[in-house]
Amino acid sequence: MASGLRAVVGVGAVGGLLVVLLWSEQQASNRMPAQARGRGDTGEEDTGFRVVMERFEAPEINHNHSTNNNNNNNNNNKLHRRHGNAIVSPRSSAVHAAAPPPPPPPPPPQPSVLAAADADADAGHPESRKASQGPPRSSRTIIYVITPTYRRPEQVAELTRLSQTLMLVPDLHWLVVEDAVSPTRRVLSFLDSCSVPHTYLLGTASRRYKGANKPRGVSNRNAGLKWVKVHAKDGVIYFADDDNTYDYRIFDEIRMTRQVSMFPVGLVTRLGVSTPIVSSGKLVGFYDGWIAGRRFPVDMAGFAVNVQFYLKRNAPLMPYSVGFEEDGFLKALRIKPEEIEPLAENCTKILVWHTRTVKTQPAVKMPDTDKVTKTNLHHLKSQIVFPSGLS
Numbered sequence: 107m108a109s110g111l112r113a114v115v116g117v118g119a120v121g122g123l124l125v126v127l128l129w130s131e132q133q134a135s136n137r138m139p140a141q142a143r144g145r146g147d148t149g150e151e152d153t154g155f156r157v158v159m160e161r162f163e164a165p166e167i168n169h170n171h172s173t174n175n176n177n178n179n180n181n182n183n184k185l186h187r188r189h190g191n192a193i194v195s196p197r198s199s200a201v202h203a204a205a206p207p208p209p210p211p212p213p214p215p216q217p218s219v220l221a222a223a224d225a226d227a228d229a230g231h232p233e234s235r236k237a238s239q240g241p242p243r244s245s246r247t248i249i250y251v252i253t254p255t256y257r258r259p260e261q262v263a264e265l266t267r268l269s270q271t272l273m274l275v276p277d278l279h280w281l282v283v284e285d286a287v288s289p290t291r292r293v294l295s296f297l298d299s300c301s302v303p304h305t306y307l308l309g310t311a312s313r314r315y316k317g318a319n320k321p322r323g324v325s326n327r328n329a330g331l332k333w334v335k336v337h338a339k340d341g342v343i344y345f346a347d348d349d350n351t352y353d354y355r356i357f358d359e360i361r362m363t364r365q366v367s368m369f370p371v372g373l374v375t376r377l378g379v380s381t382p383i384v385s386s387g388k389l390v391g392f393y394d395g396w397i398a399g400r401r402f403p404v405d406m407a408g409f410a411v412n413v414q415f416y417l418k419r420n421a422p423l424m425p426y427s428v429g430f431e432e433d434g435f436l437k438a439l440r441i442k443p444e445e446i447e448p449l450a451e452n453c454t455k456i457l458v459w460h461t462r463t464v465k466t467q468p469a470v471k472m473p474d475t476d477k478v479t480k481t482n483l484h485h486l487k488s489q490i491v492f493p494s495g496l497s
Contacts, residue, residue: 251345281334389444
């Protein structure tokens, strides 16, 4: 390939055929809008993040039922502490007619925190910083998985599915970041029983963005990035949407990231995959169904960033530019295409898929009758999403 060119594959409607386009970097830079060149709104008015709940170590599993119930209760009371105005209800143990013999004292759990924090406040107030020191050090590279989420009927179902994969991955810390003004009861309840080490953050979107102009998940991801900047010194950052599907082996690949790594994502556009094009172990272009002048036409789930490299690049945030979030973020890292590390066996394996759950309408309100209030329906009611304003 000639010097100064990079292969970019796009979709063109020419006699029903796909057209392969070769773009020079200079032409692409000249044609792309300012937002695509990384000069979009970065949302700097969002100066902080709010930590709702953290768990740094999965609770131990005890196969003795009665002892397990009591240990769970003791551990949760220690793992979940009240702080500020966050509301958390620890799991309660089962009630037995005859009390079992006192169990042996459980081993001390790792620290867990409930806090309402601000990034700048953390930096300026040592006491606030002590309340949340981040996950414990590990001999292996920690993966920080940032998952944006928002209130909808499928929310807990999709978080549950993702958590089942993350449970298989050691040395991982899950940042669940919700676009909400206050902690969501259903998410708190889900995380209360989640064994994946996690932090629950609020990343409320600015009211400046509405409708089609609202970049999805940017405020969430930026809140997660700010948490990483405060609490992590090394590791790897990965953005994992809650509706995608992940082969657990992708996380073994991600852990090897030295600067920025990339890999294929299946089920993206009509092409069926978004991937770097690799020749002799080097990235030579991109195969994606939507190019739009982007230097890095990749899916959000198709790259990972080393924490040390991220911090050395002054920890940039994701721009509020619809369609150009990935491109603007990667360009802010000042990484060159030839420096990208292709993973998944030189991008020959698909280990993550951009799946999408069919949208479900909010449920019809349950009647306030004895058939609801005095039966199991009363308990199920709290786990269902109703239209806003209904409980």
